[in-house]
Amino acid sequence: MAIAKYSKTCGKNVPGNSRLFFVEAGNISSITVTSNNEISAVTMSGTDTTKFREFGADIDSIKFTIEGTGSASYSEVQKLEAKFSKKTTALITAKNSLLDAVACGVAIIRVDNNGNAWLSGYTVKDKNRRAYNKITTNFDTGAKPSDEGTAAYTITLEAEGFDDELPFDPTLNASIIGGAATFIDYN
Amino acid sequence: MKYKVKTNWENAVISATIKGFPSACKLTELSQAQLAILFEASHPGVEKVEDEKQKNSGK
Numbered sequence: 033m034a035i036a037k038y039s040k041t042c043g044k045n046v047p048g049n050s051r052l053f054f055v056e057a058g059n060i061s062s063i064t065v066t067s068n069n070e071i072s073a074v075t076m077s078g079t080d081t082t083k084f085r086e087f088g089a090d091i092d093s094i095k096f097t098i099e100g101t102g103s104a105s106y107s108e109v110q111k112l113e114a115k116f117s118k119k120t121t122a123l124i125t126a127k128n129s130l131l132d133a134v135a136c137g138v139a140i141i142r143v144d145n146n147g148n149a150w151l152s153g154y155t156v157k158d159k160n161r162r163a164y165n166k167i168t169t170n171f172d173t174g175a176k177p178s179d180e181g182t183a184a185y186t187i188t189l190e191a192e193g194f195d196d197e198l199p200f201d202p203t204l205n206a207s208i209i210g211g212a213a214t215f216i217d218y219n
Numbered sequence: 220m221k222y223k224v225k226t227n228w229e230n231a232v233i234s235a236t237i238k239g240f241p242s243a244c245k246l247t248e249l250s251q252a253q254l255a256i257l258f259e260a261s262h263p264g265v266e267k268v269e270d271e272k273q274k275n276s277g278k
Contacts, residue, residue, distance in 0.1 A: 062235035062257070064228075064246065064264060072231055075260040156234040156243050214261065 049094035051143040052114055053084035053216055056133045057153050057163035063198070065156055070201040074151075074215045083217040084141055087126060089114035090184060096142055096152075098196070110152055110191045112140055112164070117184030119171070127169060127185060137163025138189060141208065141216070149208040150197040162193035221270040222254035228264035233257075 059082040064073035076082055093115035100108030116123055130138070137160055139153030153163040167189050174182025200208060207213045224231075224246045234243040240253060246264055249257070258265045 058236070061237050061260060062233050062240075062262070064231045064233045064262070067230045072228075073233075073263050075235075075257065075262055077237075156232065159234055159236050 046145040048092055048145040049096065049142050050145055052087050052089050052094050052112075053141040054087055054130060054133070055082070055084040055139050057137040057139040057160035059083075060139055060154050060160060063151070063154060063156070065198065066201055068201070070199050070204075071151060072201045072204060074204075074213075076215050081217075083215050084139075084213075085217050086219045087114070087116070087130075088219055090117055093184075093186075094142060096150075096197075107192060107194050108196075110164075110193065110197070111188055112142065112152070112190075113186065113188040115181075115184045115186050119183065119185065123185060127187065130187065130189075131167060131169075134165055134167045134189065137161075137165050139163055140189065143209060147205075147209060149200050149205050151200070152197040153191055155193065155195040155198070157195060158193065162191060162195070164189040164191040166190040221268050222251055222258050222265055223268050224249075224254070225264050225266050231264055 061077040062075045095113045170186040
């Protein structure tokens with residue numbers, strides 16, 4: 033099998049993420065991808081409440097990682113970690129809804145600091161069967177007002193699979209960034 | 220009414236969990252009934268077209 037060529041394009045790369053949207057993976061009824069493997073359409077099943085829901089994370093706290101390994105076979109663990117403060121009933125409700133959703137699998141759209149949106153937890157081959165199905169939560173009050181980074185929930189979702197995230201085509205990407213995507217319920 | 224895949228969407232591949240849909244396939248391989256489902260779900264790559272019979276009966 034021929035190895036693909038890769039040409040480096042010049043331009044700055046900005047690490048980090050800015051926005052986060054969760055949905056029960058079972059609520060996605062279809063994704064359509066172009067020949068460039070970019071998502072050009074997403075359709076959802078059910079009513080408005082089944083759309084991707086925005087979770088307002090703390091600034092510069094959303095981190096997505098992939099740890100892949102293999103030889104004759106390959107697999108990768110994808111993790112999405114984000115911090116949410118301060119602790120309120122609304123945050124507890126949101127966290128609990130995520131705990132319920134994880135039992136059936138969660139799909140995620142994240143917007144990175146390069147202005148690109150990415151979908152994980154739903155793939156062309158496996159559809160919603162490789163969704164995020166593990167969650168860990170961590171809360172630490174801190175001891176004093178100057179304990180920076182404490183008194184916040186850290187929520188981490190984890191999925192194991194073999195396909196990378198999928199980007200969106202320029203039209204849909206602009207729609208997501210611009211707050212106009214019909215499959216997202218924005219804050 | 221008939222449904223058709225819009226221009227520039229002919230090579231798009233759909234991966235759907237909708238009952239009765241095939242595994243990942245091109246939009247152009249879907250049946251009229253399946254395109255109708257996508258149209259109702261506001262899929263941007265599918266449009267409704269008036270079929271010839273209806274056009275003629277309207278004359």
